[in-house]
Amino acid sequence: MVNHNASINKAKLTETDIITKFIMPAVKNAGWDDMTQIRQEVKLRDGKVIVRGQMGMRTTVKSADIVLYHKPSMPLAVIEAKANKHEVGKGIQQALDYAHLLDVPFVFASNGDGFIFHDKTKLGTPEAHNLESEIRLEDFPSPEELWAKYCIWKGYTAAQLPIINEAYYDDGTGKHPRYYQLQAINKTVEAISSGKDRVLLVMATGTGKTYTAFQIIWRLWKSRAKKRILFLADRNILVDQTRINDFQPFGTSMTKITGRTVDPAYEIHLALYQALTGPDESQKAFKQVAPDFFDLIIIDECHRGSASDDSAWREILEYFSSAAQVGLTATPKETDEVSNSDYFGDPLYTYSLKEGIDDGFLAPYKVVRVDIDVDLQGWRPTKGQIDNNGEVIEDRIYNQKDFDRTMVIDERTQLVAETITNYLKRTDPMGKTIVFCNDIDHAERMRRALANLNPEQMAKNDKYVMKITGDDELGKAQLDNFINPKKAYPVIATTSELMTTGVDAKTCKLVVLDQNIQSMTKFKQIIGRGTRIDDKYNKLWFTILDFKKATELFADERFDGTPEKIIKVTPEDIEDEDVDIDAADDEPNEEDVLGDIQDEQQVEGQDNTKNDPQGDGSFDESEWDEGETRKVNKYRVSGVIVSKVAERVQYYDSDGKLVTESFKDYTRKTMAKQFSSLDEFVRRWNDADRKQAVIDELAQEGIIWSALEEEVGKDMDPFDMICHVVYDQPPLTRAERASNVKKRNYFTKYSDTAQAVLENLLVKYADVGVQEIENLQVLKVQPFNDIGSLSDIIKKGFGGKPQYEQAISELEAEIYQIAQ
Structure with missing residues (x-):
């Protein structure tokens, strides 16, 4: 066979030429199918979003040059190419990074002369000393060779292989599971095919848990490893979103259990706990079928409801104990009373909020912390003072935890509403906003205050502000419109508990915290309402407006997602049109309550197993009577002077500690990672054929030139901005x-x-x-x-x-x- 590449001067070829003329022919000659087993330019990450002021941009990420697959659902190897001017193994470390993301053992690097082959299957064997070896182009291993080694490495049995080989669902649009979803899917299918019957997957809000669950079910169902599947949730919206969206390909094989009847004619069943059980034996619809009827159960948001040993809902899982059970959650619960890991075991796979933000799949956030004087200093009534209802107020100091729970100060509500309104007016008046309040009464008062402050918007559409709580049918009816990016209204939703979890609000740009939050689980769930990215609608990041010091939980070691920045300001600062809260020298447990906290009630947080008169699970959170409730006195007063406190700007550093940092500081830190000195930067600048290439490179590292211009001066060249800001050189204008x-x-x-x-x-x-x-x-x-x-x-x-x-x-x- 004539080698047509023999006369080519490799040293002059680009990396792309090396791939086309040498690497791909070697791979194909080894028997790899170009259509089904080879993918080029595989983008594994989306690029982290950097946020400064009101601007956000993505950093650029590299793609894996070549990924080889046994099946579309089973990646086996990564190949990283470099131009021939580099040593043959130049790309091995980059390839190892991609291999880690894909969880594959075979890693190759090449410059067109041959391959460096890193084989993780040798670890722990006598061949470990030969972990990396150099092989010729013509000796590239065949698909059969790598698959055989892979199966031995994984320890697959013959019985597992038909299940392992079942492909994920392909909708024909070119959509593939993201790398972490594929890891979660494969690890779960492997575990269940090997006989493991309890699996816990921990995936941050917005990373596609339900899509991942669908693909797990699809592969197990299509391989007939599991024939009857139950998807369990505790909120109607979770079941309906699942049925209409991710689970739609199941078609006529799928049903939602209603009327307290389990229809054996279907194979895929979606159900609310409430539709399957109740305190009376006659309500326990799950007992209509045999304990072995379901052989796979997926439990959505498993940190709630069935997590507790004494939960009435747990009896469903225990009744079907022979079924494989997969728990999904963003926030596994571990307390003295409740433990997800006790029931499911340690998480089989975890993909954290921090990882999601670093990869660019989740939106980063900045935090505006607003301190109000009565919150910090407390408020005490005068002797014998009566509230607005004529009741004598108990004489004590009321503090931040009391406000809007046991003590309502109208001026405080007004000040919070003014702060929210001013922020929206300065940024995006139509930006979707969720205001988390302490209870339904608080949510209604906040709705009214916001409506009064936005008469022009209310005149355009009276659904500009809506209370969306479990007790309000009109509000609940607008939930779908709020989360639909195509629907402009409602814009602001005031709520207490209904929207803390399971609400897929992709375009939510502002999360307001005026609720006492002590639970890390709940805090993560609430923050998760804003973490979804929607490039189509330009939602790359979001803001947290915190009135209750809840964001101090970011410093807790249990929280893994570092916010982009913390801004500590006062309401009057936001009111003042001359003050730009974004352009200043800035940078940055209790049980989950199920259902809305009822007016003048303190919920004790137990499972609801109560009335569903229709027996179809159609009732929602407002109908939940969470066990015993106790009357709580709530006073309401007016005429209290509420004023600001001093401003402080803070930024959460990568180690989770608070530091003061401007965008200038951020630029200095970023440049320090790229250049060791001014001389090195000047040398790189002067050596560049195109200065714009250097500017673009630094932008890809997160330097937002427009933000730096706002701080330094718009008439300065990027070169001079860097020299002045980073290296303290005298500034020169263009x-x-x-x-x-x-x-x-x-x-x-x-x-x-x-x-x-x-x-x-x-x-x-x-x-x-x-x-x-x-x-x-x-x-x-x-x-x-x-x-x-x-x-x-x-x-x-x-x-x-x-x-x-x-x-x-x-x-x-x-x-x-x-x-x-």
Whole structure:
């Protein structure tokens, strides 16, 4: 066979050429199917979103050059390519990173001469000393060879293989499970096929738990390893979203259990706990079928309800104890009374909020902390003072935990509402907002205050502000519209418990915390309402407006997602139109209550197993009578002076501690990771053929130039902004640099045409920046088109494109001469 590549000078080939001419032929010659087993440019991450002020941008991430698969659901190997000028193993560390994400043991790096083969299956064997070896192009292993080694490494039995080999559902749109979803799916299918019957998956809110569950069920169901499946949840919206969206491909094989009847004609059953059980024996619909009827049960949000040993809902799981049971949660509960791991075992797979934010799959957040004086200092009634209802107020100091639970101060409610309104007016008045209140009464008063403060918006649509709580049928009916990105209204939802979990509000841009939150589980769930990203609707990040110090929980070691920044301000600062809370020198347990806290009641937090008169599970949280309730006195007063406290700006550092940091500080830290000194940065800048390439590289690392301009000055070049901010060099404006070039009388060596072009380019630089000099298309517009056409300018003015590019390079050298 003639080697057509023999005469090619590899050293001059690009990385893409190396892949096309050498790596891919070697892989295909080894027997890999180009259509089903090879994927190129596999993007594993989306790129972390960096947020500063009101701006957010994604960092750029690299894709894995080649991923090899046994089946679409089973990645086996990663290949990372480099140009031939590099050593053959140059890409191995990068490939190992991708292999870790995909959980594959076979890792290859190549420069076109051969492969470095890193084989994790050798670890723990006598061959471990030969973990990495160099092999020829023609010796690339076949699919059968790697699959056989993989099966031995995994310890698969013959009985497992038909289940393992079942592919995930492909909708034909090119959508693939993300790397972490694929890990969760594969690990669960492996575990259940090996006989494990209790599995816990911990995946942060917004990372696709239900989609992951669907793919697990699909593979086990299609392989007939599991024939009857039950999906359990404790809220109607969770069941309905699942049935309509992710589970839709099950079609006529799927049913939602209603009327307290389990229909054996269906194989996929979705159900509310409430539809399957109740305190009376006649309500225990799950007993209509035999204990072995279901062989797989998926429990959504398993940190609630059935997590407790003495839960009435737990009896469903215990009745079907022979079934494999998979618990899904973003927040596993571990207390003295409740333990998910006791029942399911340690998590089989965990994908955290921090990982999701770092990968760019979840939205980062900034935090505005607002301290109100009565919250910090407390408020005490005068002797014998009566409230608005004529009741004598108990004489004690009321503090932050009391407000809107046992003590209502109207002026405080008004101040919170004003702060929310001012923030929205300054940012995005139509930005979807959830206001978490202490109870239904608080949610109603907050709705009224917000409505009164936004008469123009209410005139456009009276659903601008809606109370969405379990007791309000009109409000609950608007929940679907609130979470639908295509629906503009409602914009602001006031709530207490109904929206803490399971509400997929992709475009929520503002989460307001005016609720006492002590539970880490609940805090994570609430924060999760904003963590979804929706690129289509430009939702890349969100803001947390905290009135109750709840965000102090970010510093708790149990919280793994570091916020982008904390801003501590006062309501009056936000009110003041001259103060920009985003552009200042800024950077940044109790049981979960099931259902809304009822008016003037303190919920004790037990499972509801009560009335469902229709027997269809159609009732919702407002009908939950959470065990015993006790009357709580609630006073309401007016005329209290509520004022601001001092402003403080804070940022959560990567170690979870609070530091004060501006965007200038962030830029310094980012640059320190890229360049060890000013000399190194200047050298990189001057050596770059295109300065814009350096600017783009730094933007990809999270330096938002527009945000830096706001702090430093819009008339400065990116080079000077960095030199001034990071290396304390005297600042030079673009106009000053252009003036220095003119003073040196530098243009006289060029022809008249070339001089005119270069002088005008210098003007463009002074006005806009270096990108204008490097953009060839600028020669098509004024004033250059008065000099001649683009081709005439380059040919007649400079003698050709190489000469023009050389002149541009010399012009840039003159502009930045002070740095040389």
